[in-house]
Amino acid sequence: xxxxxISLPKHGLSRPDILAKMDAARTHDVRWRQGQVFSLVFDxxxxxxxxxxxxxxxxxxxNGLNPTAFPSLxxxxxxxxxxxxxxxxxxxHSAGNMTTGxxxxxxxxxxxxREWARAERPKIIHPEMVLPSSAHPAFxxxxxxxxxxxxxxxxxxxxxxxxxxxxxxxxxDTVLVVGSAPSYPQGAVDPIPELASLAQQRxxxxxxxxxxxxxxxxxxxxxGYPVPLFDFSVPGVTSxxxxxxxxxxxxxxxxxILYRNAAxxxxxxxxxxxxxxxxxxxxxxxxxxxxxxxAAAWAVLNFLGxxxxxxxxxxxxxxxxxxxxxxxxxxxxxxxGQPPMSVLAIASDKDNIYEIGDEMSARGWHLDRQQFxxxxxxxxxxxxxxxxxxxxxxxAQSVLAARQPSLRxxxxxxxxxxxxxxxxxxPDRLLSRMTGRASALFGGDEGxxxxxxxxxxxxxxxxxxxxxxxxxxxxxxxxxTVGEGDS
Ligand SMILES: Cc1ncc(COP(=O)(O)O)c(C=O)c1O
Numbered sequence: 001x002x003x004x005x006i007s008l009p010k011h012g013l014s015r016p017d018i019l020a021k022m023d024a025a026r027t028h029d030v031r032w033r034q035g036q037v038f039s040l041v042f043d044x045x046x047x048x049x050x051x052x053x054x055x056x057x058x059x060x061x062x063n064g065l066n067p068t069a070f071p072s073l074x075x076x077x078x079x080x081x082x083x084x085x086x087x088x089x090x091x092x093h094s095a096g097n098m099t100t101g102x103x104x105x106x107x108x109x110x111x112x113x114r115e116w117a118r119a120e121r122p123k124i125i126h127p128e129m130v131l132p133s134s135a136h137p138a139f140x141x142x143x144x145x146x147x148x149x150x151x152x153x154x155x156x157x158x159x160x161x162x163x164x165x166x167x168x169x170x171x172x173d174t175v176l177v178v179g180s181a182p183s184y185p186q187g188a189v190d191p192i193p194e195l196a197s198l199a200q201q202r203x204x205x206x207x208x209x210x211x212x213x214x215x216x217x218x219x220x221x222x223x224g225y226p227v228p229l230f231d232f233s234v235p236g237v238t239s240x241x242x243x244x245x246x247x248x249x250x251x252x253x254x255x256x257i258l259y260r261n262a263a264x265x266x267x268x269x270x271x272x273x274x275x276x277x278x279x280x281x282x283x284x285x286x287x288x289x290x291x292x293x294x295a296a297a298w299a300v301l302n303f304l305g306x307x308x309x310x311x312x313x314x315x316x317x318x319x320x321x322x323x324x325x326x327x328x329x330x331x332x333x334x335x336x337g338q339p340p341m342s343v344l345a346i347a348s349d350k351d352n353i354y355e356i357g358d359e360m361s362a363r364g365w366h367l368d369r370q371q372f373x374x375x376x377x378x379x380x381x382x383x384x385x386x387x388x389x390x391x392x393x394x395x396a397q398s399v400l401a402a403r404q405p406s407l408r409x410x411x412x413x414x415x416x417x418x419x420x421x422x423x424x425x426x427p428d429r430l431l432s433r434m435t436g437r438a439s440a441l442f443g444g445d446e447g448x449x450x451x452x453x454x455x456x457x458x459x460x461x462x463x464x465x466x467x468x469x470x471x472x473x474x475x476x477x478x479x480x481t482v483g484e485g486d487s
Pocket of ligand 1: 136243477
């Protein structure tokens with residue numbers, strides 16, 4: 001897959017050389033400092049970032065694997081878990097751990113549910129979980145890793161979990177019901193009290209994915225916005241995942257998995273007593289656990305405190321309102337559903353939304369493309385407070401350009417390269433099935449697409465989803481293999 005063989009340099013490079021190469025390598029990275037990136041980076045400003053960096057570096061070498069060696073990290077982790085638990089209605093009873101992110105927290109929740117069922121519902125041989133179509137793919141990953149069947153149920157017209165349909169999907173093998181607060185795709189908060197009550201009636205567990213909302217919704221509610229109940233204050237909610245590297249504004253590699261009580265958390269823990277290397281215990285997926293991420297999370301939570309998070313949430317909600325109203329005022333565009341916080345999807349009734357996305361990319365904005373329905377995704381955070389007006393101006397121009405090809409800008413170099421790399425994989429496997437259709441869609445030299453809209457059109461034209469899965473796995477391989485442009 002690669003033309004190039006890379007091996008360790010014979011002689012080590014100098015520090016300035018290395019730093020210069022790294023600087024050069026990031027030339028085409030998305031511009032998060034200018035507030036043009038959504039979802040990937042959460043930026044609460046230099047003061048918070050500098051503190052997180054200082055804390056991270058102070059504990060750069062420490063390892064959370066062994067709490068007896070580093071009582072400092074043990075203290076930070078338990079206090080972080082306690083602070084987040086108290087924020088979410090778990091004071092005095094919840095138990096949990098820090099993980100490296102939302103995915104690991106969700107993996108832990110599904111594993112614990114499976115282990116709980118093995119202990120408490122031993123007749124269940126093939127455990128299942130029921131979840132809305134909007135729940136994060138980390139649940140499918142957990143299903144894949146742990147042999148739990150994921151039963152996905154379509155959401156309702158407001159993109160919220162359809163409780164009655166989920167009730168019908170629950171059967172004697174179901175061990176877990178899942179809801180999100182909010183979901184990623186349209187930012188909807190599922191009806192958690194109803195889902196938790198369903199789980200309680202069936203005597204099973206209920207996990208709430210508050211990876212995005214856990215550090216935001218409590219403050220949004222305190223500011224007076226209507227926020228549905230979603231945490232341990234709801235009877236029947238048995239676990240919650242909350243990411244600190246999202247709206248907690250901590251360094252990456254920081255999330256919390258919380259259980260209603262220590263007995264539930266016990267099902268997550270791992271111990272082996274027969275290894276020649278000694279007795280080994282580990283609370284989460286990873287063995288070695290980076291001390292920096294744990295320390296930085298503790299530092300940022302203590303630095304911002306309730307006041308700091310409230311102040312940030314107020315600004316984020318004001319920015320979101322400005323963006324939402326501006327989007328809805330543009331001809332053909334609308335925000336999907338009624339998102340209660342700062343996660344939004346933009347759809348168009350008139351234009352190809354992916355063309356609009358390409359125009360936004362050409363203007364330096366990094367917006368995820370979504371499907372079912374086609375839309376662009378925004379996770380508004382503190383970093384966007386100064387760019388809302390420019391965003392709306394560029395969006396208005398992008399709508400016009402999507403309608404009039406003469407106004408279109410060529411994509412940024414990296415986006416074009418990524419799209420073309422994706423397309424380059426096609427001829428081998430799939431293009432023969434699509435000839436004709438492909439050349440009509442693509443344009444550009446070599447017949448490869450310059451714009452992601454063409455790519456999405458082509459994906460929609462693929463004969464079946466299995467082909468698409470193979471294609472994206474090919475892409476993943478190419479992204480994790482040394483490529484032509486690398487040096
Ligand atoms: C609702 C939700 N859950 C879970 C995750 C997974 O989080 P991570 O990427 O930190 O693993 C995300 C990521 O965006 C998310 O939006």
